[in-house]
Amino acid sequence: xxxxTQTEWPLWEVFVRNKAGLDHKHCGSLHxxxxxxxxxxxxxxxxxxxEGTSIWVVPSSQITASDPGDKxxxxxxxxxxxxRHPTFYELPDALNHM
Amino acid sequence: xxxxxxxxGPQDVPSKKIKSAExxxxxxxxxxxxxxxxxxxxxxxxxxxxxxxLVRQISQHAHSEIVGMLPEGNWIGRAPTLKRKAILLAxxxxxxxxxxxxxxxxxxxxxxxxxMLDALHTGxxxxxxxxxxxxxxxxxxxxxxxxxxxxxxxxQVPLCRCSYAPYARAMIRVxxxxxxxxxxxxxxxxVMMREGTAEQKAMVQDAVNRWxxxxxxxxxxxxxxxxxxxxxxxWGIKRITNDQLRQKFVDxxxxxxxxxxxxxxxxxxxxxxxxxxxxxxxxxWAEFWRVVGGDGxxxxxxxxxxxxxWDDGAWVREAALAHARKQATKDIAA
Numbered sequence: 396x397x398x399x400t401q402t403e404w405p406l407w408e409v410f411v412r413n414k415a416g417l418d419h420k421h422c423g424s425l426h427x428x429x430x431x432x433x434x435x436x437x438x439x440x441x442x443x444x445x446e447g448t449s450i451w452v453v454p455s456s457q458i459t460a461s462d463p464g465d466k467x468x469x470x471x472x473x474x475x476x477x478x479r480h481p482t483f484y485e486l487p488d489a490l491n492h493m
Numbered sequence: 494x495x496x497x498x499x500x501x502g503p504q505d506v507p508s509k510k511i512k513s514a515e516x517x518x519x520x521x522x523x524x525x526x527x528x529x530x531x532x533x534x535x536x537x538x539x540x541x542x543x544x545x546x547l548v549r550q551i552s553q554h555a556h557s558e559i560v561g562m563l564p565e566g567n568w569i570g571r572a573p574t575l576k577r578k579a580i581l582l583a584x585x586x587x588x589x590x591x592x593x594x595x596x597x598x599x600x601x602x603x604x605x606x607x608x609m610l611d612a613l614h615t616g617x618x619x620x621x622x623x624x625x626x627x628x629x630x631x632x633x634x635x636x637x638x639x640x641x642x643x644x645x646x647x648x649q650v651p652l653c654r655c656s657y658a659p660y661a662r663a664m665i666r667v668x669x670x671x672x673x674x675x676x677x678x679x680x681x682x683x684v685m686m687r688e689g690t691a692e693q694k695a696m697v698q699d700a701v702n703r704w705x706x707x708x709x710x711x712x713x714x715x716x717x718x719x720x721x722x723x724x725x726x727x728w729g730i731k732r733i734t735n736d737q738l739r740q741k742f743v744d745x746x747x748x749x750x751x752x753x754x755x756x757x758x759x760x761x762x763x764x765x766x767x768x769x770x771x772x773x774x775x776x777x778w779a780e781f782w783r784v785v786g787g788d789g790x791x792x793x794x795x796x797x798x799x800x801x802x803w804d805d806g807a808w809v810r811e812a813a814l815a816h817a818r819k820q821a822t823k824d825i826a827a
Contacts, residue, residue, distance in 0.1 A: 402810060403607050406600070423663075424597045426606060428813035429820060440590050443583075444670070463536045 405454060407433040409441055412449040419451050427452075527729055532658035535601035543728055544602050546721075547657050549618075550730065551599040552609040557621035558592035560795050564628040565637060573631060580677050581634065587670050594663040601659045614800045622781065623711050625789030632685065632693075632700035638678015640701075640708040640746070646671050647742045648712065656729030679749065686754050694754075701750070702758040709773075710781045712739040718778075743771050 404426040410419035422441050427433035433452040441447065461469060477483045486493060512520065519538050526533065533539055562585050569585065572578035596606055612618035623641055628634060649671065652664040685693045713719060713735040725731035733741075743762070750757050761774035783789065 402814065403605060404810065404814065423594060423666075424600075425593060428810075429817035432813065432817075439586075440593050443586065443590060460536070463534065 404428050405456070407437075407452045408455050408458060409433075409437040410451040410453070411437070411441055411447040413446060414448055419449065422446075424455060527656055527727075530729075531656075532661065533656050534658050542724075543730075546725060546728070546730060547660065548599055548602050548604050550725075551595055551602075551660055551663075552604065552612065553619050553621075555592045555595035555599060555609065556613045556618055557624065558588045558595060560620045560624045560799060562588045562592075563795055563798055564624055564626070564791075565634060567628050568631060568634050571631070572634075577681065584638070584674050584677065587674065591667045591670070594666055595660075598657075598659040598663040610803065614796070614803060616787065616796065619785065620795075621711065622784040622789060623707050624795055625784050625791045626704070626707050627791050629703075630696050630700060632682070632696040633704070635678045635682040635685065635697070636700040636704045638674055638676075639682060639749070640678075640704050641711070642671060642674040642678060643746065644708050644711045644742050646675060647738050647745070651732035651738075654729075654732055679753070682753055682755075697753075698755050701755050705758050706776065706780075707784075709739055709742070709776055710784075712736075712742065714778070714781070715776075740770055743773050747771055 405428075406424055407427055407430075408424050409422055411422045412419045425433065425436050425440055427436050430452060434450055437450045437452055438447075442450070473479075520540055523533075523539060523543075533543075565581060565585050565588070569578060569581050572581050596609060599609060600606060609618065613620065623644075628637065646668065649664055649668050653661055653668055655661045655664065682697055685697050689697075716722060716734045716736045719735055722731060722734060726734070747757070747762070747764075759774045761772060763772055765772045784792070
């Protein structure tokens with residue numbers, strides 16, 4: 396059995412646009428020898444029920460992600476900045492939909 | 494198609510070695526997240542035993558989807574009508590897709606696809622014991638959809654809330670697609686029972702008789718005999734016990750059998766007013782362990798078919814890689 400990792404096809408991340416006008420969303424990953432094959436396989440694996448109108452594939456090795464260890468440091472500072480949200484401001488009812 | 498029977502087999506014993514202060518701290522934080530109902534993502538810290546338990550469960554779940562294509566694939570060329578053939582093809586293709594979602598989820602835990610396949614091919618990894626039974630007649634295909642996929646759905650719905658997020662996300666996708674599997678099976682049986690000849694009806698009854706007990710075994714050993722369940726429940730990998738799920742399945746199936754007009758092969762099966770549930774007969778656990786252990790009616794054929802497919806496909810995998818490398822060099826040269 397040829398089961399060494401050198402023969403394993405590279406991993407790709409798959410992004411699918413559900414319908415025109417929406418953004419591409421990450422929906423999973425798959426192994427494929429090259430980009431063309433990755434697109435073909437993504438079609439078979441992730442859009443069997445008309446879930447997509449467009450597919451992007453990206454080699455998984457090309458994704459740079461934020462460090463989960465930095466999650467607190469990165470995202471918590473926004474917690475106390477409620478003034479960034481419209482609901483922070485109390486305005487008279489007479490103003491109606493501002 | 495998942496069965497809790499897959500959590501049987503060799504288990505990884507949690508490491509007894511003394512933990513460092515940091516490790517103990519990380520583990521306490523992890524447990525707190527689990528208790529708070531948080532989802533765990535691939536890059537988050539997790540105890541080694543949690544990781545191993547998940548790799549085993551998710552990879553064996555994936556293997557079950559792939560091996561599960563074999564008993565049904567057996568009937569694609571012999572489906573009675575073009576409509577049934579198209580449906581069966583779609584279902585078998587779904588099973589392949591489910592296997593792929595699950596392999597991907599397991600790979601996020603740091604195991605490679607080749608390692609998982611190697612474990613399957615060398616017999617180290619299990620797959621659901623239900624697929625070691627043969628599909629002898631066309632009625633078996635309907636019964637597999639109704640009972641086997643029905644039991645799988647029972648098992649899989651709670652997994653959509655599994656604490657390991659990539660697994661939960663894969664399960665949501667699987668469950669969305671799986672309901673068609675059960676409905677198409679039941680509907681094909683309905684047609685046979687309502688419009689079929691006496692022989693065709695007898696064929697359905699025969700298939701039900703053969704699949705009923707193996708379907709009940711899909712939920713795995715009784716709670717008192719599954720020592721690993723408790724840890725999996727504690728970690729939110731598993732949400733409902735084997736016996737609870739089995740009971741739910743029996744209670745849901747009895748009225749479906751009535752509508753179909755077939756009997757379930759268990760003289761002890763009856764409604765228990767006091768419990769508000771059905772009582773049912775004793776499961777032949779000796780048979781269950783025999784099949785899990787590799788000695789079911791189809792174990793050798795199933796594994797043999799997978800190994801042959803993998804070996805026969807080796808040149809295709811290699812050629813595709815060689816082609817990709819050649820194209821890449823060409824692009825650079827151009």
